[in-house]
Amino acid sequence: MRGPPIVAAMPNAAAQKAYIGRLFDRAAASYDRVGNALFPPAGAALVAAAALCPGDRVLDVGCGRGACLFPAAEAVGPTGYVTGIDLALAMVEATSVDITRRGVANARVRVGDAESPEFPDHSFDAVLAGFVVFFLPDLAVALRSYARLLRPGGRLALSTFAEPSDQEIAFTRTCGAALAPYLPSPRSDTLPPLQRLRTTESVTGPVQAAGFVDVRSEHRDFYSPAQSWHWLWSGGLRGLVEQVPQDQRDDARAAFIRAVDQLSGPADSVAMTGSVRFTTARLPS
Ligand SMILES: C[S@@+](CC[C@H](N)C(=O)[O-])C[C@H]1O[C@@H](n2cnc3c(N)ncnc32)[C@H](O)[C@@H]1O
Secondary structure, three states: OOOOOOOOOOOOHHHHHHHHHHHHHHHOOOOOOOOOOOHHHHHHHHHHHOOOOOOOEEEEEOOOOOOOHHHHHHHHOOOOEEEEEEOOHHHHHHHHHHHHHOOOOOEEEEEOOOOOOOOOOOOEEEEEEEOOHHHOOOHHHHHHHHHHHEEEEEEEEEEEEOOOOHHHHHHHHHHHHHHHHHOOOOOOOOOOOOOOOOOHHHHHHHHHHOOOEEEEEEEEEEEEEEOHHHHHHHOOOHHHHOOOOHHHHHHHHHHHHHHHHHHHOOOOOEEEEEEEEEEEEEOOO
16 A cells, blocks of 8 residues: 655665664564455465466565465465565565464575575576565666576566555545654655556566566556554564654554544544556566
8 A cells, every 4th residue: 555755765875785684573473464455365366367377386585474475385386486585584584484384395584685585596487576665775786687587488577566546645634644743754765665666667668678578568457455553563664654753653643543434434443455466578588
């Protein structure tokens, strides 16, 4: 979903990455775990779009809590495997525990940078990137890395947020207005650049430039009943609400929930749509 106004990018790429890694470390415990019905179905849809085959070797960059990794492990079966990498150690640790708890033998996770994953050339049949490429300071570098890691004919499937629906825009404006009195002014410019790569051309152009062919991009709306305040803390928008001073958080929460109630009804819960862009491509054979 689209958040309150967020700046385009941090000036310093290394500082941006470090900030995002720490932000998702703090969000890892509740990421995907607060009644948010966006990431798991979008992950399953991305895996379906990637058309994985039994036996495929898959790299899932920015794997988070495994929204793509678990359905991918199922799709490739016991003769294939999925390697997930994430910048946030807490995400990697939590997902590793989930892999063991769920008895998934063909998936593993480790800390790694989605912009320049360190694996041998041609070592994967498919690369998945669910809701992560907009965080990367240099998308062209990342896409060239994926092209290097894939075998000839290998597939790329990535998701980003698409252009928002009217409902999303109304939700964003209302929530942003409710929180504004509690946020410092000027606001920190360290927030993740969630607004990038929403249009078709903004994604397909760089993918083609990296040497991929058969580039297709489509978007789909996901209905997402979420526990709104807790949801804010569970993902990238955590970077916004963390800026509310500690002693004003109860007031900010009450103002936020009042605003959301005006939009949807039941207390502390909101029904919203998130428009997701799925882009797929392959390397020439
Ligand atoms: C919005 S979550 C998406 C997680 C998962 N792919 C999904 O679809 O639910 C973004 C994830 O990307 C990770 N991330 C952000 N920048 C990264 C980078 N440069 N390298 C690796 N992971 C990164 C974050 O730590 C977070 O776990």
